[in-house]
Amino acid sequence: MHTITIQINNENALKTLRSLENKHFISILDSSELEAPSLPGDSLSLAEFRRWIKDAEKAPTVSLSQAKEKWASKRLQLEMLML
Secondary structure (H helix, E strand, C coil), X not given: CCCCCCCCCCHXXXXXXXXXXXXXXXCCCCCCCCCCCCCCCCCCCHHHHXXXXXXXXXXXXXXXXXXXXXXXHHHHHHHHHHC
């Protein structure tokens, strides 16, 4: 037996999987009704979300101008690598 996680983007594909489940070839362990989840993976509990926010607030910050300068530098590096 193998367990995998997949994202179904097509209604016909989901119907095919349901058909396989009805024939007992596969088992669907969990399903989500979200049309477009913002982030893949398991959802966070409220406590975990609050802890994530606290950690983010403690993280060092960078000014927008510094971020733009760093991005421009990295972009130039990538462009040079592609030549």
